Amino acid sequence: MDSLTAAFRSGQKPSFPAEAGTLEYAQSLDQQDKLGHLRKEFNIPTRTSLKKKALNGVSPGENDSEDEKSIYFVGNSLGAQPKAVRRALESQLETWASIGVNGHFSTLENSPLSSWQDLAESCAKKSVDLVGAAVPEEIIYMNTLTANLHLMMASFYKPTAERHKVIIEWKPFPSDWYAIQSQIRHHNLSPSTSLIEIQPTPDLYLTTESILATITEHAPSTALVLLPGIQYYTGQLLDIKTITAHAHSLGIPCVGWDLAHAAGNVPLCLHDWNVDFAVWCTYKYINAGPGSTAGLFLHQKHHSRNLDRLEGWYGADKSVRFLMEKEFKPGKGASGWQLSNPSAIDLASVSAALGVFESVGERYMERLRGKAVVLTGYLECLLEGLIRGGVGRKGEEQAFRIITPGNPLERGTQLSLMLREGILESVSKVLAEEGVVCDARKPDVIRVAPVPMYCRFEDVWKFVEIFKGALARA
């Protein structure tokens, strides 16, 4: 497996052995998996539990057989629940119940959590490797992704008559689209003249060349480049380093990244890549629960710039926060952008979920990535086998194609499969019946994300078998 990891990570597409299509081969990869133990840190929904119509007090537990567990390939939408979350919430509830308001300042000895006022910072410390920050002060957890995006644009998007454009890609996540359009209108500008969309190839692929060319073309009038680290629909991982450097080299003052699908999925070096700001949610690859508190990265180079910001009392430095003075003395770095006090209950969940990353060890994202590239590469290999075998083919038209780039350096965990027109519904139905959970985007795309923290090679093999059956029936 180490050699597979090395090959994928150098951008090659290694060939799997002839027996790759057997269950035994998948199981042999699981046996070599140094991160396999992490799976037991999660509550994976079971085939039975997914069919529940009512709560019955029984949650997936230690005793579920592996056969009973679902194939949960939807960590790109909502991550599975780390067992540590329940422990953390119980601790937080006990703290609140026991010491009430004193929980703001008191850290109880055997609690896994810090005092409420230090909780966001403690999550930041755990995330240094997650996003590749130089110091924890580049990170803060607060609000939701779109709220953080607005706050960053309030600081960085200061359009002038000469420099007013925002460059985005053709299909940003709608919330980004709405946020950017509304920011443009907020400054009495029109999206028709101030919003530039980078177009993909007919295969929905964004070439780095076309991205750089669009940036070059509009550089003198561009105020902000805002792109997704991983495009949610195709799963394409963009070359954050090159694109950021290019935009900066042409004098564009700010390059921001939406890392909803990249954080916790691929290694990031935001500080070294000189990214100005980034925002991410924590309910996908970070597994903190639906709608949980979002993250923000603000590069160190901006920390002493006294940037304009929309202020709130929790952004004030901890030493003066409770003094109720009218002069705003911002906290260090990203924490100075906080508004109100964050939810201690929500952050308990975030803290517990980040704890699972920490438990992987130093440079945890590199370790997770080492497994992820093989897991996704193996999925691709088996899916290509289906295509070669003509499974579900209708005349000349194959049943599906993979729209995620084949280059392992240009994708994360997820593969997006574009199905032949009209079969999405029937395929989804079979997958659900067989205990596969993945994400469908109408009209024709399913997105499949084997997450290295809790998915196995055997899951990949089983998924492909089930998918094959579903295509044959469609």
Next chain:
Amino acid sequence: MTSAPVLPAGAAGSGNARERARQLDRDDELGFLRDEFNIPTKGQIVSTSLPEGSSANNNDSDTTTKCIYLCGNSLGLQPRRTQTRLSQYLSTWATQGVQGHFKPLTNSPLPTWLDVDERAAEMIAPIVGARVSEVAIMQTLTANLHLLMSAFYKPDANKRHKIILESKAFPSDHFAVETQLRHHGLDASKSMVLLKSERSRDNILTTEEICGVIDLHKEDAFLLLLPGIQYYTGQLFDIETITAYAKERGIFVIWDLAHAVGNVELRLHEWGVDAAAWCSYKYLNGGPGCIGGMFVHENNSAVTKLITDERPEEGYNHRLAGWWGNDKKSRFGMENRFHPVKGAAGFQLSNPSVLDITSLCASLEVFEQAGGMGKLREKSLRLTKFLEEQLEGMGEEEKGLFRVITPLDPKQRGAQLSLGLGSGLLEGVMKELERQGVIVDERRPDVIRVAPAPLYNGFEDVVGFVEAFGEALRVARRERDAF
């Protein structure tokens, strides 16, 4: 409970007072609600570690005696059912994964995740006196103030541009206003009007004073931002009169209801309030930092065009947008055009934290059990009056060491009384109160804020507090004078 006024005051700290308090507690129709809450014990509040296992065998009275928690104006206590609801939330996530968004479970009291915000709106609407479509549970208080100002504060430096707020506003409101002005390139010294009382050293503002300032700036004021209840003094403003007065003069009116929501009766719709924001961790007991709330009057949130119309963005008030503000039907359609749902929900940004909303709604269930704000306020008025009387009945010596800052008129206050202490006493008083298992809130240099919350505090809590406070004042003065 009878509607008779509180009995005449007995001497504070006397057995008589405690007896009377117990009788009032026995007669209290809402007294049963106290059992719905986890009330810290005296032992717990001084503990520095999470208890391991059961402490039931420990006979030390501190482990069983409840503390006197009069701090619901800072952080409300935890409803017992919060733990049950959070556990159900965790089970839903664990067993359903992503299906929890849209798949209902028959015997679960929790809505599907896609609907949590709507359920929360239904539950909060009667508490603030709004239509369901006028409220949204989202973000945090200051974020919501920024979002409201981003949507509605459209200054013109040559016409209307000023924002009127109080000179001692909660700092976050002050910061929010100041930075909004800066965002529009305006100068705070010219565009920020700070309300300061001419008469009251505590800045207790009369309605006439406020209206007078509104008149002074009626030509160029754009926005009035006031707290429903002032956090420091505990003063409750006449929201209805002030709102009407400002609006007649063309001024947009936003209220910060952090200290008013769940504390006093509100009729935001009827009063014609333009917009409001609040947090939910004080009197609403949602938990520390729990998700905030927003009210937008239906007059300000109409959507008059269809997305298929020409220039649909002209059919609604501009706002900073996000996908959760879109009409639910089109939210997952992944369209590139924002078209908000009408009402406050159209101001939402991202999907809200289900965990946070679950915690809030657990507490709002208790408000439903109480029979709503009318009943709670009725008890609250009696409880705070009782506190006032007990303070009044203290010995002359102790009474000389503090004064009540909060207005004595019950219509001008909520649950809280703010007590201004003699100089140099605060630290000693707080230390002694804590030693005696009393939790109240301090604001340096000289103020303690005492808030009996009608959901979980009783009249005996008040007597216990006043006894401890008298002792604390004597101890603190001795310590101070020894220096």
